Amino acid sequence: MRAMSDSHLIFDRRLVRLRRERAAGTQHAVAPVLEAAAERLLDRLDDTTRRFERALEIGGRGLVAPRLRERGIASVVSMDLSLRQAAGAGGLAVAGDEEWLPFAAGSFDLVVANLSLHWVNDLPGALAQIRRAMAPDGLFLASLPALGTLQNLREALTGAEASLRAGASPRVSPFPELRDGAGLLQRAGFALPVADVEDLALAYRNPLTLLRDLQAAGETSALRARDNRIPPRDLFPAALSNLPQGPEGTPVTLRLLTLTGWSPGPDQPRPARRGSADARLADALGTKEQGTGEAPG
Numbered sequence: 627m628r629a630m631s632d633s634h635l636i637f638d639r640r641l642v643r644l645r646r647e648r649a650a651g652t653q654h655a656v657a658p659v660l661e662a663a664a665e666r667l668l669d670r671l672d673d674t675t676r677r678f679e680r681a682l683e684i685g686g687r688g689l690v691a692p693r694l695r696e697r698g699i700a701s702v703v704s705m706d707l708s709l710r711q712a713a714g715a716g717g718l719a720v721a722g723d724e725e726w727l728p729f730a731a732g733s734f735d736l737v738v739a740n741l742s743l744h745w746v747n748d749l750p751g752a753l754a755q756i757r758r759a760m761a762p763d764g765l766f767l768a769s770l771p772a773l774g775t776l777q778n779l780r781e782a783l784t785g786a787e788a789s790l791r792a793g794a795s796p797r798v799s800p801f802p803e804l805r806d807g808a809g810l811l812q813r814a815g816f817a818l819p820v821a822d823v824e825d826l827a828l829a830y831r832n833p834l835t836l837l838r839d840l841q842a843a844g845e846t847s848a849l850r851a852r853d854n855r856i857p858p859r860d861l862f863p864a865a866l867s868n869l870p871q872g873p874e875g876t877p878v879t880l881r882l883l884t885l886t887g888w889s890p891g892p893d894q895p896r897p898a899r900r901g902s903a904d905a906r907l908a909d910a911l912g913t914k915e916q917g918t919g920e921a922p923g
Contacts, residue, residue, distance in 0.1 A: 649844030685742020688714030753814035763891025772883035816887030
């Protein structure tokens with residue numbers, strides 16, 4: 627595969643790796659949020675009777691692999707940019723990059739990526755590689771933050787920085803939209819693609835704790851276009867003071883985009899061939915079929 631040119635790179639992947647490495651020792655501070663996201667994603671396994679034998683989990687932070695084993699999947703490989711994160715799953719650990727998967731075609735019948743793919747520069751390419759690493763009729767599950775996540779913080783930081791100095795640099799990552807999800811799966815070659823969103827509502831009594839939690843999780847900005855200058859001293863106090871307040875504190879939304887797709891297999895349902903129906907829709911609905919009003923040629 628061709629490497630992306632620097633002009634198309636959004637994230638500093640080396641910085642992402644370093645932050646995930648550090649987060650392996652601090653992410654316990656946000657364990658309830660990470661666990662809730664993992665459990666909601668893995669609940670999707672209850673929607674199928676398919677039995678899985680060989681699973682790859684990407685970016686699970688030590689939370690996904692044990693839950694897969696509890697479901698009877700004996701062979702689980704954990705991969706992360708950070709070897710320390712991958713090793714936290716307690717099984718076979720691989721330090722690997724989603725943009726350059728180190729696995730042969732057909733290696734897994736289940737791939738689960740929980741809250742990791744939002745740091746990938748070439749998401750369509752990464753999804754295509756994941757699909758190639760899957761056996762026929764394998765299941766792919768992923769969750770990643772969607773547009774709307776941290777929106778209040780994004781707007782508060784932008785407004786505060788614009789008022790303190792000319793212009794504002796991006797400090798919150800861009801996130802995909804729901805309407806992009808199924809299209810990305812289809813483009814990567816997945817069958818039966820489904821995308822949906824679910825909000826995980828949080829509240830902070832002290833908004834400063836939100837910034838500390840993002841740092842503890844390794845989720846602070848890794849944008850290549852970020853401003854490396856020391857921010858104005860008043861930036862974060864001004865931004866945090868402008869965040870909305872609710873009865874339980876500052877509301878924060880983690881909007882989870884869930885992607886579900888299957889690697890193509892011979893036994894999967896397919897749409898019927900056009901014109902192959904043996905009954906008319908009008909008969910099934912009990913209505914009278916209407917003509918187009920055009921005269922025969």
